[in-house]
Amino acid sequence: MSRKVLVISGDGIGPEITTETRKVLDVVNARFDLGIEFDEALLGGAALDATGIPMPDETLSKAQDSDAILFAAIGGPKWDDVGRDLRPEKGLLQFRSALELFGNLRPAILYPQLADASSLKPEVVSGLDILIVRELTGGIYFGEPRGIRTLENGEREGYNTYKYNETEIRRIGAMAFEAAQKRGGKLCSVDKSNVLEATILWREIMEQMAPDYPDVELSHMYVDNAAMQLVRAPKQFDVVVTGNMFGDILSDAAAMLTGSIGMLPSAALDKNGRGMYEPCHGSAPDIAGEGKANPLAMILSAAMMLRYSLDAVAAADAVEKAVGDVLDQGLRTGDIYSEGTQLVNTSAMGDAVAAALQA
Numbered sequence: 209m210s211r212k213v214l215v216i217s218g219d220g221i222g223p224e225i226t227t228e229t230r231k232v233l234d235v236v237n238a239r240f241d242l243g244i245e246f247d248e249a250l251l252g253g254a255a256l257d258a259t260g261i262p263m264p265d266e267t268l269s270k271a272q273d274s275d276a277i278l279f280a281a282i283g284g285p286k287w288d289d290v291g292r293d294l295r296p297e298k299g300l301l302q303f304r305s306a307l308e309l310f311g312n313l314r315p316a317i318l319y320p321q322l323a324d325a326s327s328l329k330p331e332v333v334s335g336l337d338i339l340i341v342r343e344l345t346g347g348i349y350f351g352e353p354r355g356i357r358t359l360e361n362g363e364r365e366g367y368n369t370y371k372y373n374e375t376e377i378r379r380i381g382a383m384a385f386e387a388a389q390k391r392g393g394k395l396c397s398v399d400k401s402n403v404l405e406a407t408i409l410w411r412e413i414m415e416q417m418a419p420d421y422p423d424v425e426l427s428h429m430y431v432d433n434a435a436m437q438l439v440r441a442p443k444q445f446d447v448v449v450t451g452n453m454f455g456d457i458l459s460d461a462a463a464m465l466t467g468s469i470g471m472l473p474s475a476a477l478d479k480n481g482r483g484m485y486e487p488c489h490g491s492a493p494d495i496a497g498e499g500k501a502n503p504l505a506m507i508l509s510a511a512m513m514l515r516y517s518l519d520a521v522a523a524a525d526a527v528e529k530a531v532g533d534v535l536d537q538g539l540r541t542g543d544i545y546s547e548g549t550q551l552v553n554t555s556a557m558g559d560a561v562a563a564a565l566q567a
């Protein structure tokens with residue numbers, strides 16, 4: 209079976225956490241005889257520096273020729289002034305869109321060993337296991353028209369367009385309903401339909417779809433309340449489905465329930481299940497190059513890749529167990545450190561996960 213993985217290490221802490229994730233993948237590749245072939249490509253700031261654009265054609269064609277993509281993160285202050293169309297973030301959005309990676313699964317699971325690191329009290333988060341399904345290639349991050357224009361009175365105005373069509377809503381809805389069927393049978397659709405027309409349609413379509421999934425209990429919540437409920441009583445949620453921007457924001461908040469943004473993996477999937485696997489966090493320029501980054505979100509993203517795109521479930525289980533083992537050993541990067549545990553750097557954390565896999 210062909211297993212070609214394209215690795216994109218990106219900017220900031222990206223190369224550091226990619227090195228650790230490759231260590232882990234190299235061990236499972238050998239131990240489970242997976243035959244994964246790795247290739248590399250540029251995206252974001254690194255691509256802009258090397259080629260003059262943030263998403264080179266070569267990166268897209270390599271991605272189209274791969275079974276899965278493993279991506280770290282892009283961006284940073286170095287590229288703040290390059291212009292809107294050349295920004296690393298623009299390259300990432302173009303890449304997700306070109307590959308039609310519309311469904312972003314962001315599981316927020318609390319490892320019991322990290323109960324002390326969560327922003328909430330242990331009794332509020334213990335056993336937390338929620339899945340945020342974020343629409344990834346539409347909504348206000350992509351809507352046209354957009355821009356900054358000069359008005360008749362001479363002042364400038366920035367504007368964006370929030371829109372979703374029925375096809376976009378139905379395909380993310382189907383992914384979320386199906387996920388809820390496989391989990392606890394509860395789906396909460398998060399919108400702002402008291403104000404935004406695009407989400408009035410969103411809610412209407414979710415309601416229309418519900419009878420096709422009689423085993424799923426559909427509810428709706430406004431996004432402001434959802435943000436509050438997420439930090440008040442997060443275990444009320446099973447699967448949450450929401451648009452691009454709301455999902456971006458709510459999943460960063462959910463990360464803190466699991467101890468750190470450095471613990472939240474994700475899968476961005478197309479309609480055939482081909483995926484790009486990436487931590488939910490960004491390039492963390494404030495700690496880049498210091499050996500402080502937590503590589504576990506990317507390592508757990510690699511486990512999702514093994515499970516969903518490479519048909520290597522036993523290897524995925526082994527990686528997730530190895531992460532639990534190093535947490536049991538008390539090893540912590542700074543973002544998840546608490547008293548009585550052992551502070552380690554990025555590379556020691558990667559080494560420990562790789563060693564746990566060999567044990």
Ligand SMILES: NC(=O)C1=CN([C@@H]2O[C@H](COP(=O)(O)OP(=O)(O)OC[C@H]3O[C@@H](n4cnc5c(N)ncnc54)[C@H](O)[C@@H]3O)[C@@H](O)[C@H]2O)C=CC1
Binds near residue numbers: 282284
């Ligand atoms: N998918 C991607 O490539 C994303 C890229 N970005 C870009 O990343 C750059 C920085 O954005 P920020 O808003 O600062 O978000 P960020 O997620 O990079 O960092 C936010 C905070 O979390 C910490 N952090 C993030 N990942 C960590 C890890 N693995 N271990 C330990 N601490 C970690 C950082 O040190 C920082 O204090 C920007 O250029 C932004 O556009 C932001 C989010 C996602």
Ligand SMILES: CC(C)CC(=O)C(=O)O
Binds near residue numbers: 300301488
């Ligand atoms: C460029 C941003 C939309 C990336 C981001 O924050 C994310 O995907 O979580």
Ligand SMILES: [Mg+2]
Binds near residue numbers: 456488
């Ligand atoms: Mg984000």
